[in-house]
Every structure is written in structure tokens, then in C-alpha cells.
């Protein structure tokens with residue numbers, strides 16, 4: 001070919017288009033879903049509502065189930081979007097009715113949710129992260145380090161999945177047998193705040209599971225700046241994992257205390273906007289010889305003096321290898337009595353599901369990545 005001749009007008013072969021990323025629809029709060037349905041599918045708002053109800057009222061895990069959407073629409077949804085259900089992988093039943101579920105995420109990560117039925121409520125303990133960055137020395141999840149945040153769809157997916165289980169096991173003919181949610185599973189909820197907020201918006205929506213703010217509690221290790229945002233941007237209840245009565249103790253047990261100490265934490269609690277009659281719950285895991293002395297009770301009373309508070313004394317589930325021990329029942333009762341005498345309402349949390357597994361977080365730790373040598377992070381967000 002003549003070198004001077006114009007080169008053939010052949011454009012370089014276009015690089016193969018990367019497959020468009022499918023949107024995770026179960027993570028979108030209702031308004032966002034409405035916008036997506038209008039913009040991407042060109043469908044009317046009532047379609048978005050149908051879709052939302054299928055996902056968050058019925059807990060559908062595939063578009064195929066959504067039988068009142070046309071085949072055509074379901075095919076379009078499959079091409080452009082996905083749901084992100086978590087899949088039951090293992091369950092352990094306790095004689096007291098507690099059921100511990102292990103779920104597998106789409107990318108093979110393991111998380112735990114714990115169902116705790118009682119006479120007047122059916123509570124689910126929900127996870128917000130795979131692993132946890134907080135590295136509390138007594139906690140099994142803390143030994144994992146943070147693997148990743150759960151998406152809003154994976155957070156609400158735990159609730160949908162357990163609703164399905166409860167409907168089946170207890171032969172209930174209602175969409176949502178669960179009555180209460182506590183965010184006290186794996187992870188630090190306020191370290192995944194954006195996704196937590198979206199999950200709460202879904203869980204509290206009328207076209208979704210429609211939980212009342214009075215029936216949802218979020219527990220935090222004490223990420224002080226996030227407590228303020230949590231108070232301003234959500235209306236659910238707050239629990240603080242205090243677990244110690246002075247900084248020396250708390251910094252050893254909970255590295256977060258080196259960044260925001262007890263004084264900073266109490267200040268955030270005093271500023272927290274409490275609805276009428278509401279109190280902040282303080283969780284206190286009783287560890288033998290560590291934080292269970294009379295002086296600890298005295299210091300706790302002083303700390304909580306000017307805060308509307310109640311204390312949940314938690315019997316420790318022993319984690320083999322972590323070196324902490326549970327107190328005997330008599331000591332827990334004496335500790336509770338000391339607090340009560342000092343004007344602090346305290347309750348000993350019933351130890352649920354002791355027979356199925358000693359440790360919170362133990363199930364999901366099995367088969368997971370190897371435990372890190374030194375999981376103590378030096379910085380917190």
C-alpha cells in the first residue's frame with residue numbers, strides 16, 4: 001500500500017463496553033427508588049411503589065417473584081438492577097427460643113443476626129458491618145478487623161430473611177412478625193452511618209416494614225461526633241456501650257476511649273436530644289475482677305448523675321482465648337443493687353441462647369479470614 005495514501009478510515013476497534021453495573025435496588029430509600037424508576041425505566045410512580053413494597057414489605061429476594069409486574073418489566077429490572085439479599089447459611093436454636101442465624105453475603109462474607117422471642121415482643125439483633133474496626137478486647141468480632149460495611153440492602157435483608165423464617169416456623173400470616181430491632185450485632189453502626197441511615201429510612205417507612213422509632217435501638221461504642229449526627233438525623237433510640245467506670249479501664253478494653261474519653265462521651269450524651277420520657281441505655285458487660293467492684297458502681301453512679309439513663313448489666317459470654325470471665329449471678333445482683341441505691345435504674349440483661357454458643361460473633365468468625373495478629377487500629381474515623 002502506498003505510504004502516502006490516506007489510511008483506511010477504520011476507527012480503532014472500540015474497547016469492549018464494560019457490562020453496566022447493576023444498581024442495588026434494595027439499598028435505595030423510597031424517594032431514590034422513585035427517581036430511578038422514572039429516569040431509568042420511564043415508568044410511573046405507582047410502579048416504584050409496587051417494587052418497593054415487594055422488596056421491603058414482602059421481602060422478595062428476586063424480581064421473578066413480583067408477579068404483578070409484567071414479564072417485560074421484570075426482564076428490564078434483571079438487566080439493569082439487582083437485589084442484594086443475604087442468604088441463610090446456618091442456624092442454631094437455643095432451648096429458650098433464641099435462634100442465631102448466620103447469613104452469607106453475595107461476595108461470600110459471613111454475618112450473624114440473633115432472633116430473641118419473648119412473650120411481649122420478637123426482637124432481632126442486627127449486624128451493620130462484616131467484622132469491626134473498633135477492636136474491643138473482650139469482643140469476638142473485634143478480633144476480625146473490619147472487612148467491609150454492609151449495604152443498606154444487606155442490613156434490611158437480615159430483617160426480611162428472619163421475618164420469613166419466623167412466618168414459616170411459627171406459622172404466622174403477617175408480613176412482619178418482628179416487633180423490635182436492636183443494632184447490637186457485628187460491627188459499629190455509627191462507623192457505617194450513611195448506610196445505617198438509609199436502612200432506618202427503609203425500615204421505618206410505611207410502604208416498607210413500618211417499624212416505629214420506639215422499637216428500634218442503635219448501640220454504639222461511643223463515636224462522639226457521630227452521636228451528635230445520629231441525634232440530629234434519626235429519631236430512634238440510643239444505647240452506649242460504656243462497659244467501664246474510668247478511663248484507665250475503658251481505654252484498655254475499648255481503644256476508642258483513647259480518642260474520645262468518658263468525659264467527652266458523657267458530654268455528648270448530655271447534649272443528645274431525647275424525646276419525651278426517653279432515656280439513654282448504657283450497656284455494661286460485667287467482667288470478673290475488671291469492672292465489677294464496689295468502686296465501679298460508685299463511679300458509674302457519679303457519671304450518670306445528670307443523664308436520663310438506664311443501665312443494662314450484661315452477663316459476659318466468654319470468648320475462649322480472650323481472657324475475660326463472667327461474674328457469678330450473685331455478684332451481678334449485688335452490683336445492680338448498689339446502682340439502684342445510688343438512684344441509677346439498672347437491669348440484668350437475661351442471657352439468651354447461652355447453650356447454642358458462648359460468644360457473640362463466634363459463628364461468623366468460623367471459616368472467616370484468619371484473625372489478625374494486631375487488630376488494634378491507632379486511628380478512628
Ligand code: SAH
Pocket residue numbers: 134138139140183184185186187188189219220221239240241242243283284285314315316317318319359360
Ligand atoms: N459496636 C456496637 C454494637 C455491637 S456490640 C457497640 O459496641 O455498642 C453490642 C454489645 O455487645 C456491646 O455493649 C458489647 O459490650 C456487648 N458484647 C460484646 N461482646 C460480648 C460478649 N462476649 N458477651 C456479652 N456482651 C458482649
